[in-house]
Amino acid sequence: MREAMTDRVADWRLLGLGFWQAWQIVAMCTDIVAPTSGKLFDQGNALLILLVLMTAAYLAVVVASRRYAPFAGRDSSYVLAAALMAAGTLAMPVALHFLEGIVGIGVFVMAAASASLGNALLLIMWGELWSALATGRVGRHLYASYTFAFVLFFLIYFMPQPVAVMATTLLPIISTAVLYACRHEPRREPSVVPLDVHTIPVARLLVCLFIISVIWGLTQGIVGTFAEGDEFHMAKSLLLAGGGIGAITLSMAVTSSPSEALTLYKPVIPAMVAGIVLLLLQPAVYPFLGSGLIIMGVYCLDMLLMLVSTDIAFRGRIPVALSFGVAILTTRAGTLVGSVVADGFLFAPFWTAQLRTDICLVAVLLLAIIGMLFFTMADVQRLYVTPRAQRTDESLEQKCAAVAAMGHLTNRESEVLVLLARGRSVPYICDELSIAQGTVKHHVSNIYRKLGVYDRQGLLDAIEQGGVGRSALA
Structure with a gap:
C-alpha cells in the first residue's frame, strides 16, 4: 500500500x-x-x-x-x-x-x-x-x-x-x-542495450523536424485569414487540440502500448495533414477544426521529441541538454522561419486566396512525403533497436536470466521479468504470484530502472539483445 x-x-x-x-x-x-x-x-x-x-x-x-x-x-x-x-x-x-x-x-x-x-x-x-x-x-x-x-x-x-x-x-x-x-x-541505471549514436540518421531527422516546424509556423501565420472576425478562433482551436490530447491520454491509461514513442508519433503527420485539408475544404465554416488538428499534431511532436531525444541521450551517454536542446532548437528555428515567411506573404501585394491554397497544398505534399519516406514509424522504431548477433538456441527463460544477472535483479524481480517478457499484464502477474498490484508496479519500476529502459518495448529489446554480447553495466 x-x-x-x-x-x-x-x-x-x-x-x-x-x-x-x-x-x-x-x-x-x-x-x-x-x-x-x-x-x-x-x-x-x-x-x-x-x-x-x-x-x-x-x-x-x-x-x-x-x-x-x-x-x-x-x-x-x-x-x-x-x-x-x-x-x-x-x-x-x-x-x-x-x-x-x-x-x-x-x-x-x-x-x-x-x-x-x-x-x-x-x-x-x-x-x-x-x-x-x-x-x-x-x-x-x-x-x-x-x-x-x-x-x-x-x-x-x-x-x-x-x-x-x-x-x-x-x-x-x-x-x-x-x-x-x-x-x-x-x-x-545505464541500459543493458547501449545505443551507438552513430547509427542514428541525425541529419535526416533534424531536416524533417525543421521542415515540419516551418510548415507549422507558416500555417499558424496564415490561419487567421481563414477565420477573420472570429475572436474566439484560437480558443476553440486549442479546446479541440486539448480534447484530442486528452482522449489519447485516456486511451493510454486504459490500454498499454509496447512502445510509447510510437504512440506519440502516430498522430503527428495525420493530424497536421487532416488539419490543413480541413482548412481548404471548409475555409469559412469551421476553420478551428483544421487549426486544432494542426496544433494537436505539433504538440504530439513536441512530446515525442522530449521522450525520444532525452532517452537517446541517456542510452548514448551524451548530455541531455545537447541532444534534447538541439532537437528543440531545430523546431523553434523552423517555426521562426515559417512565421517570418507567413508574415511576409500576408503583407505582400501579391497575396491572394489562391496563393494561400497553393501554400497549403504544398505543405500537405511535403508532410505526406516526410511521413512516407523520411520520418516513418520504422525510423522511430529503429531508434530503440541496436543490432546484435542473436543466438537462436537460447530459450526465453535463459535470455531473461542473462538480463536479470546483468541488471542485478532480485529473485522476485526475475520472476516478474519472465512474465513481462511473455506479455503478461500487471493484473495477471498479481494473480500468478499472489502479490498486491502496488507491489507488482514497484517491481516493474525497479526492473525498468535497473535495466535502463522506460517502456515495454525497451524491455523486450533488452531481453532479446542484452542477453548476448557485452553488458552496458560492465
Missing part, C-alpha cells in the same frame, strides 16, 4: 511540466503576455519578436550545456530559471501597455529575452529529469502533463487581464518548484 501511494505521489509530481507548457500556450497563442494591442507594436510583431528571442535562448542554452550541463544538478539553475521567466512574464505586458518609445521597446525586448532564457533553461532541466526516469509510464506522464496544461490555460484564459498576467507569472515558479521536488525520483 505504501509503495502504491508513493507511485501516485510521483505521478502527480510529474505533472509539473504542465505548468511550463501552460505558460508556453498562454505566451504564444494569446495576447495576455505579449498583447498585440499595445502601444509599441503593430499586430503580431510582439509575438514574432518573442519567437526570435526564444530561438536565440535555446541556442544559448545548448552552447552553455557544453560547460554547465547537467543544469538540473545545480540549485542555482532552478532559481535562475524561475526568476528569469517570472520577471520577464510580468514585465512584457507592462512595457507594451504603459511605456512608450525607445524606452518601452527596450524594456520589452529585455523582458522577452529574460522570459525566453528562463523558458529554455527550465524545459531543458525537465528533459534532464525525463531522460533518467525509472517509471514505465513516461509517455503517459507527458500526455497527462500536456492535458493538464490545457486545463490551466483555459482557467487563465477566462480571467481578467491583470489577474491572468499574475497567474501566468506564477506558472514557471510552480513548475520549477515541482521540478526541484522531483530530484529524488527513482532513476534508471
Whole structure:
C-alpha cells in the first residue's frame, strides 16, 4: 500500500511540466503576455519578436550545456530559471501597455529575452529529469502533463487581464518548484542495450523536424485569414487540440502500448495533414477544426521529441541538454522561419486566396512525403533497436536470466521479468504470484530502472539483445 501511494505521489509530481507548457500556450497563442494591442507594436510583431528571442535562448542554452550541463544538478539553475521567466512574464505586458518609445521597446525586448532564457533553461532541466526516469509510464506522464496544461490555460484564459498576467507569472515558479521536488525520483541505471549514436540518421531527422516546424509556423501565420472576425478562433482551436490530447491520454491509461514513442508519433503527420485539408475544404465554416488538428499534431511532436531525444541521450551517454536542446532548437528555428515567411506573404501585394491554397497544398505534399519516406514509424522504431548477433538456441527463460544477472535483479524481480517478457499484464502477474498490484508496479519500476529502459518495448529489446554480447553495466 505504501509503495502504491508513493507511485501516485510521483505521478502527480510529474505533472509539473504542465505548468511550463501552460505558460508556453498562454505566451504564444494569446495576447495576455505579449498583447498585440499595445502601444509599441503593430499586430503580431510582439509575438514574432518573442519567437526570435526564444530561438536565440535555446541556442544559448545548448552552447552553455557544453560547460554547465547537467543544469538540473545545480540549485542555482532552478532559481535562475524561475526568476528569469517570472520577471520577464510580468514585465512584457507592462512595457507594451504603459511605456512608450525607445524606452518601452527596450524594456520589452529585455523582458522577452529574460522570459525566453528562463523558458529554455527550465524545459531543458525537465528533459534532464525525463531522460533518467525509472517509471514505465513516461509517455503517459507527458500526455497527462500536456492535458493538464490545457486545463490551466483555459482557467487563465477566462480571467481578467491583470489577474491572468499574475497567474501566468506564477506558472514557471510552480513548475520549477515541482521540478526541484522531483530530484529524488527513482532513476534508471545505464541500459543493458547501449545505443551507438552513430547509427542514428541525425541529419535526416533534424531536416524533417525543421521542415515540419516551418510548415507549422507558416500555417499558424496564415490561419487567421481563414477565420477573420472570429475572436474566439484560437480558443476553440486549442479546446479541440486539448480534447484530442486528452482522449489519447485516456486511451493510454486504459490500454498499454509496447512502445510509447510510437504512440506519440502516430498522430503527428495525420493530424497536421487532416488539419490543413480541413482548412481548404471548409475555409469559412469551421476553420478551428483544421487549426486544432494542426496544433494537436505539433504538440504530439513536441512530446515525442522530449521522450525520444532525452532517452537517446541517456542510452548514448551524451548530455541531455545537447541532444534534447538541439532537437528543440531545430523546431523553434523552423517555426521562426515559417512565421517570418507567413508574415511576409500576408503583407505582400501579391497575396491572394489562391496563393494561400497553393501554400497549403504544398505543405500537405511535403508532410505526406516526410511521413512516407523520411520520418516513418520504422525510423522511430529503429531508434530503440541496436543490432546484435542473436543466438537462436537460447530459450526465453535463459535470455531473461542473462538480463536479470546483468541488471542485478532480485529473485522476485526475475520472476516478474519472465512474465513481462511473455506479455503478461500487471493484473495477471498479481494473480500468478499472489502479490498486491502496488507491489507488482514497484517491481516493474525497479526492473525498468535497473535495466535502463522506460517502456515495454525497451524491455523486450533488452531481453532479446542484452542477453548476448557485452553488458552496458560492465
